[in-house]
Amino acid sequence: MYRRALTALQKFTLRLDVAINRVYPTDLNPLYYTGGLTNLFLFILVVSGIFIFFYYVPSLFEGHASIVYLTEQVPYGGLIRGIHRYSADAFIVAALLHLLRNWFTDRYLFSRDSPWISGMFMLLLGGFIGATGYILVWDERALAVLGAFDGLLRSIPIVGRAFAELVIGGEGLGEATLPRILLLHVGPASALYVLLWWHYVRLRHPKIWPPATWVLVSLGVVTLLAALIPAVSGTPATPGASPGAIALDIFFLLPFWLAGLMPPLLVVLLVAGLFVLGFVIPYVNRESDPAMGVRHAGVALVIDGNCTGCELCYYDCPYNAIVMVPSPHPGLSRAAASRKLLAVVLDSRCVECGICIGACPFEALELPGMLESEITRAATEAVSVAGAGRA
Amino acid sequence: MNDAHRSYVISVYALALVGALCAGLILVGERYGSPERRDLWALGGAALGMIFVVYGLILLMLRKLGMIGLRRAEVEDDLRGRWTKPVP
Amino acid sequence: MTGAMPAQGAWAPRVIGFVCDWAVGTSAIADGDGRLRAHPSVVLIRVPCSGFIRPGWLEDTLKAGADGVFVVGCPYGDCLNREGNYLMRERMDQLRRRLQRRKVDPSRLAMLAHGLHDEAAFLAEVAALLNRLRQLGPPAAPRTSAPRLAGPTTAPQAVPAEEGGA
Numbered sequence: 001m002y003r004r005a006l007t008a009l010q011k012f013t014l015r016l017d018v019a020i021n022r023v024y025p026t027d028l029n030p031l032y033y034t035g036g037l038t039n040l041f042l043f044i045l046v047v048s049g050i051f052i053f054f055y056y057v058p059s060l061f062e063g064h065a066s067i068v069y070l071t072e073q074v075p076y077g078g079l080i081r082g083i084h085r086y087s088a089d090a091f092i093v094a095a096l097l098h099l100l101r102n103w104f105t106d107r108y109l110f111s112r113d114s115p116w117i118s119g120m121f122m123l124l125l126g127g128f129i130g131a132t133g134y135i136l137v138w139d140e141r142a143l144a145v146l147g148a149f150d151g152l153l154r155s156i157p158i159v160g161r162a163f164a165e166l167v168i169g170g171e172g173l174g175e176a177t178l179p180r181i182l183l184l185h186v187g188p189a190s191a192l193y194v195l196l197w198w199h200y201v202r203l204r205h206p207k208i209w210p211p212a213t214w215v216l217v218s219l220g221v222v223t224l225l226a227a228l229i230p231a232v233s234g235t236p237a238t239p240g241a242s243p244g245a246i247a248l249d250i251f252f253l254l255p256f257w258l259a260g261l262m263p264p265l266l267v268v269l270l271v272a273g274l275f276v277l278g279f280v281i282p283y284v285n286r287e288s289d290p291a292m293g294v295r296h297a298g299v300a301l302v303i304d305g306n307c308t309g310c311e312l313c314y315y316d317c318p319y320n321a322i323v324m325v326p327s328p329h330p331g332l333s334r335a336a337a338s339r340k341l342l343a344v345v346l347d348s349r350c351v352e353c354g355i356c357i358g359a360c361p362f363e364a365l366e367l368p369g370m371l372e373s374e375i376t377r378a379a380t381e382a383v384s385v386a387g388a389g390r391a
Numbered sequence: 392m393n394d395a396h397r398s399y400v401i402s403v404y405a406l407a408l409v410g411a412l413c414a415g416l417i418l419v420g421e422r423y424g425s426p427e428r429r430d431l432w433a434l435g436g437a438a439l440g441m442i443f444v445v446y447g448l449i450l451l452m453l454r455k456l457g458m459i460g461l462r463r464a465e466v467e468d469d470l471r472g473r474w475t476k477p478v479p
Numbered sequence: 480m481t482g483a484m485p486a487q488g489a490w491a492p493r494v495i496g497f498v499c500d501w502a503v504g505t506s507a508i509a510d511g512d513g514r515l516r517a518h519p520s521v522v523l524i525r526v527p528c529s530g531f532i533r534p535g536w537l538e539d540t541l542k543a544g545a546d547g548v549f550v551v552g553c554p555y556g557d558c559l560n561r562e563g564n565y566l567m568r569e570r571m572d573q574l575r576r577r578l579q580r581r582k583v584d585p586s587r588l589a590m591l592a593h594g595l596h597d598e599a600a601f602l603a604e605v606a607a608l609l610n611r612l613r614q615l616g617p618p619a620a621p622r623t624s625a626p627r628l629a630g631p632t633t634a635p636q637a638v639p640a641e642e643g644g645a
Contacts, residue, residue, distance in 0.1 A: 014595040017557065025454055026592065027556035073426045079436035107559065205562065213447045220443025227436030297527050318561040353560040354531030358567065370527065379495055379540040382522035385512050386493035
């Protein structure tokens, strides 16, 4: 059932591509750059965040006022604040699109589980950073979010109280709270870049930035939104007063909204369960569509006798799965006899795509499931089938 | 030049005009905006956003005209005249 | 080479297509032999990635009697293996330039890019390719004499490719 659902979703995703590619040149299709868009919005967040950092005072009395000062008194301060707000929203949306697209198009197989796992961690951190961002504004909504967060953490048995005190900076709300939340906002944001290194490390030429058109349009849309729908703070937070009903954004603050409806521990288990399922996705053995039978053609094999150490396979492999080592012995063919380097395939990184076979001019690489002799035989047979078919 | 290309060229000119207008609005926002006139700051900000969008769309139009592109091999292929339609 | 003489009536060029796993789905448009239902003189062979194709195989296919050969990869920017279709396009370019010196018309080789559910556009391109090949006619017969070798007359030893790890 999982397989059928996924095949249907894959069909939807790729049909959507066909429609989009009628409008844009294919290499400008924005859905091919969901990862780059996420990175772009992260960059905008960091730059606008640094600007806001200059003005924000993390204290219970001045937190709200400093942000209001930034929004109303500093030239274009409100714009930068709005850009920060809307880029954060866009970051989550782009990250989710990235997750969904890579899930539905099977881009997590073999060694690509590395980007997948690091991506799940980044999503978790991103959500956490977003929640702390809401709290830093220190208006009524921030207090509601903090209260909900505190409740969620405390509901975790045994370690819950320790986590809650870590986040709040003490046993209860105090002067240490906002500086702690600020640390938990900026620190994980820096940790995101470490996770991004892990995310890229198995890929050659990762698409880090979208094409220029989309960088400009995204930046422009976020700025436009910030100007047209200004981000404003609510009334200052008054801890201790009984909270009225606060409207919480259902999309971005979903766990906190749910905490008002369900027992907090249930929400925690739900979120944890979703993330565990997410981590498991690359390893669920989903058999391929029979029409795609050639996918498991076996890890590429180097034919030692023919390899001349020309490095073409090394440069072409999209997963850095081939390394060149000093040749331990000369090869057999004439060209290979005087080689200095030998290509070695790292099995754990090979995704069995065969791009190295296409790159090699010396017939020194083969896919065990699709040998060159099979290809040439299939081609010759195909020529005679084609000849018969044109009657 | 066929109809589609003609419409792209007209779009480029129209977008450039909009961009010039936005540049003017940015200057207005900068000059007359103040904490008391925050709406002018908002206007300047919206114009700034529009200029980015306009610039991005101009690049898209140029790409569809085949005047800018990614890699040499693709541009040659597109311009050498493949058997069917040009860049969509 | 078995280049057939143009017969009376419509001559259907023999075209072989290498289709990668994530490019256009062939189960709906081809029969069990790989023949396209819409154009029975076109036969498709499935490969894991468009980047898997060695240019030498395309040359061999032409030598085996095909009038045209094409490779279908994923849309540019969406290769499952990220770069396979770009790499194949560049190799195809180099192959065309090389074959031009042997007077093989470059439009006999085609690099197409179509996604998994893009059958309509794919069939349109194949039809256009067949038209072009009909205009070109069957490929010319090769020279019958072997090219002269320079230097000593001993031919280089042919070494059979061996299986075997490092």
